[in-house]
Amino acid sequence: EDQVTQSPEALRLQEGESSSLNCSYTVSGLRGLFWYRQDPGKGPEFLFTLYSAGEEKEKERLKATLTKKESFLHITAPKPEDSATYLCAVQASGSARQLTFGSGTQLTVLP
Amino acid sequence: DSGVTQTPKHLITATGQRVTLRCSPRSGDLSVYWYQQSLDQGLQFLIQYYNGEERAKGNILERFSAQQFPDLHSELNLSSLELGDSALYFCASSQGGADTQYFGPGTRLTVL
Numbered sequence: 001e002d003q004v005t006q007s008p009e010a011l012r013l014q015e016g017e018s019s020s021l022n023c024s025y026t027v028s029g030l031r032g033l034f035w036y037r038q039d040p041g042k043g044p045e046f047l048f049t050l051y052s053a054g055e056e057k058e059k060e061r062l063k064a065t066l067t068k069k070e071s072f073l074h075i076t077a078p079k080p081e082d083s084a085t086y087l088c089a090v091q092a093s094g095s096a097r098q099l100t101f102g103s104g105t106q107l108t109v110l111p
Numbered sequence: 112d113s114g115v116t117q118t119p120k121h122l123i124t125a126t127g128q129r130v131t132l133r134c135s136p137r138s139g140d141l142s143v144y145w146y147q148q149s150l151d152q153g154l155q156f157l158i159q160y161y162n163g164e165e166r167a168k169g170n171i172l173e174r175f176s177a178q179q180f181p182d183l184h185s186e187l188n189l190s191s192l193e194l195g196d197s198a199l200y201f202c203a204s205s206q207g208g209a210d211t212q213y214f215g216p217g218t219r220l221t222v223l
Contacts, residue, residue, distance in 0.1 A: 032210045043113065043201055043214035044154070087154065091210055096167035098144060099212060101154040 002027045004102035006088050012108045013078055021073040021105045023088030033071050034099060035064050036087040044087055047073075078109045114138065115204050115215035123221045129190040132218045136183055136204030142166070143185040144205075144212060145177055149198040160185055161207065192222045 005024045013019055025033065032051050036044035048057040050066040057064050061082065063074045073086055085106045089099040114137035124130055136143050145157040156169035160179035171177075174192075179185045189196060199219050203212035 034211070036214075041199075041217075041219070043115075043216045045113070046211055046213060049211055089154075096159065097142065097205065097210060097212075098156040098159055098167050098169055099146075099154075100156070103153045 002090055002092055002100040004088055004090055004100055006086075006102035006105050008105060009103070010106045010108070012110065013075075015079055015109055015111050016077045018074070018076045018078070020075070021086055021088075021107070023071040023073070023102055024069060025071070025088070025090045025102075026069075027090045027092050027100070029093035031091045031093045033066055034089045034091065035071070035073055036089065038085045038087055038104070040085075047086075075107070078107075080109045080111050083107055083109045113213040113215065115202060115213055117200075117202050117215040117218050119218060120216065121219050121221075123223065124192060125223055126192055126194060128192050128222075129188065130192065130220065132187040132189070132200055132202075132220075134185045134187070134202030134204075134215060136185070136202075137213055139206065140204035140213075141183065141207040142205045142212075143179055143183070144203040145171075145185070145187050146201045146203065146214075147198050148201060148217075154201070157187070189220070194222050196220065197222045 035047040038044045048064040085104040089101040116135045141162045157171040159167040177187045199217045203214045
């Protein structure tokens with residue numbers, strides 16, 4: 001059974017204080033690993049897709065990396081508007097395309 | 112705005128009732144997915160349709176059913192509702208061969 005574990009559950013940072021979120025996964029053949037951002041009461045917003053170990057993707061203050069067992073979301077010099085829950089999900093190889101999500105990391109950036 | 116629309120935004124109903132949630136995918140997307148998000152379970156995959164055909168099933172209860180119509184919109188039907196069915200229900204869509212799923216704003220269901 002595919003499994004995704006995210007840590008920490010919650011993270012409070014001062015504005016400008018860089019940090020990383022972790023996503024550990026077990027999957028029977030990884031097709032892709034996805035990062036989403038979710039604001040309270042809203043739908044998840046797509047951030048990145050990573051397909052193979054060693055791959056990195058960047059967008060503004062966010063950078064996602066992938067190894068064979070985990071992914072990291074690095075946040076550089078965060079701002080209060082980066083406060084949200086960050087979700088990691090895996091998609092297994094095969095004809096089905098459903099995502100298995102972790103429980104998320106709730107990030108709060110204080111001004 | 113992801114381009115995926117869901118109606119209604121909020122739904123309040125009583126136990127034992129039946130409701131229908133509606134989703135319109137992004138223009139050109141053939142796949143529709145339904146997910147349930149509750150406080151204790153996180154985001155859970157329910158069911159996937161591709162171009163009108165059921166493609167995959169997850170942890171979907173027998174009281175729940177879905178379909179995708181020729182115009183590609185989808186409906187999720189929830190019947191014999193229980194208190195535990197209160198949750199956010201999200202629809203997502205993707206192109207046929209692409210992997211990235213784009214989520215709608217969700218329907219918040221409250222069962223009293």
